[in-house]
Amino acid sequence: MQKAAQLRVTNRFGVERVIPLAKPVFTIGRKAENDLQMLHDTVSRQHAEIRYESDGYFLVDVGSKRGTFVNGQRIERSELQHLDRIRIGGDEDQQIQFIDDSVARAAAIFDSGAHLNLSGSTIDRARSASANDELQKLSRFVEVNQAFKFSLTPDDVLCLIVDAAIEITQAERGFLMLRNENGDLEFKVARDRNRNWILGGEFSMSRSVVEEVFRQNRSIIITGQSAQGGQETVRLLDLRTIACIPLRRFQMSENMDATTVFKRDVIGVLYVDSHIYSGSLTETSLRLLESLAFEATKSLESVRLMHEEQEKKNLEQELGVARAVQVALSPTAFVQPEHFEVSAASIPSRHLGGDFYDLQMLDDGRAVFALGDVSGKGIPAALLAAMAQGALQAQFASGESLDRIIQNLNRVLVQKSSSGRFLTLFCAVLDGHGGFVYVNAGHNLPILARIDGRVDLLTTKSVLLGAFDFARYESRATALASGDVVVIYSDGVTEAVNAAGEMFGEDRLETLVHSSVQLSAEQIREMILDEVLAFTRGLPQGDDITLIVLKMR
């Protein structure tokens, strides 16, 4: 997900604010209405804007008197890059820096954490006197880290790790690489000791050291004197000090889902180096780095789990919304009229299919029965189903004839479902005298079981909806007599599969309906569902199961 970039504004007292650029046009000027108000004499009332356009942030001067500057250059319009310094007019009191990187954001958080004294003592760049201090620093760091854990992404954590490693070792640069799905190491973070990003895709560093640490799962520390044969690059690059440690996966993660990205114990390496011979890179530093790595991997893991949890929650929420829409649109209490009885049910599958049904009493006393199935599963299917159902309800309110209504619905669906989703629908209107008009748009054939034993399958041979704009829909009519039963269903009923891989099938359903016309609508519905459940006993339901049973009194 794209995160908004930010402005880091530091005033002349060193107090820092971070302002997210969370809108398409962010205004800067002397007037109070501006998103960033600046009171300096040289700032115009409406001075500049930061516009978010086609994936970039652009600083635009909107006719100021004293100009807008990026890194000292006066600009009219300029695309902002991460860490660009912005000056508005002649206001030198406020240091404005553009931050556009989720990882850099972490650094900002880390910085502000230090400034806020959250750690108890500001993190001191100067070399610490003893390892004890380092350890102290580290544990503070972990505290800061944890304090911010809930707003951090995994990338944020990685960045914090590298900064802390540089801190501890007094190295010049730090890199963090993680194993990708192919098992190769990938750069995630490249930082210098001023907590700036080192830009560029390739870094000159000791690959052989990194590989060895990664493959052997052991730490390597090299200082000037110990650089030996195997590590050619060490000498070539004139690196005097290198520390490289494996990032091991936190043990707890082994309980987790086997599909985690990292299948091996070593998930990456942390590498710091320096051109200067560093006497401080001792065994103690190494142990510190290792404990840092341990804490880091742990945080990383918990952040990752948290994000997964969040994603799961989001998904569940979305599913919840889609279900709620379905439920809201499905009739709950249907007043049973004099001349027929009706019983309906829809059992959504775990994946949430695209079934829906509707029962409506129109003002003129006619009743509408609709049962549809959108192809595919999940939220898009459920939402398209909800949309189709809503459109259908609106159409009936307009008083159009059934074939016109279906025709219109098809046109709407062809326009709306560009992703190639389509809808099978059976829709019927029953009047007060048993007149039954229906359109079957590519849907499973409803079963009409007459009281005299005849069974008809209701088709109009119309093509499913949402596929062809040229499709024509015609309705057919029949007369229902007292005791006649109509069963409208979705393919979740007939395609329910048992342990032997057999489908429930149309024939079984037909026989069942045929033999139970004496029962009430509700009893027939219950019996069909019971039979399907008995048939698939113990197997998860693959698709939504939806059923409307209509019986003439």
Added chain:
Amino acid sequence: MEINIRNSGAVTILDLNGNLTIGRSEESLREAITRLLGEQQLNLLINLADVPMIDSSGIGAMIKSYTSVKDAGGHMKLLRPSRMARQLLSITGLLSVLETHDDEAAAVSSFR
């Protein structure tokens, strides 16, 4: 699913072999159609004789294929769908849109 492509006069016949169901097989059908249209092969006959199963994704692939062929000014017809496939094509009403033949020679000559 395998797709073998052969020509019979001005007609390109796609012999499908395997289930036309969600995933790779529906993709391969659409890819094949796109490629043929790119080569200006506009008379396409889809041979379903060796396609035991079609699911809703397969139906979707056929609808999309048909639409893109039509949009390109071409014709797409079906040959010998299996019993199950025919049933599904019938229920979904596609038989009323997609011209379907049981005899290859007759199908080929119907393009003229």
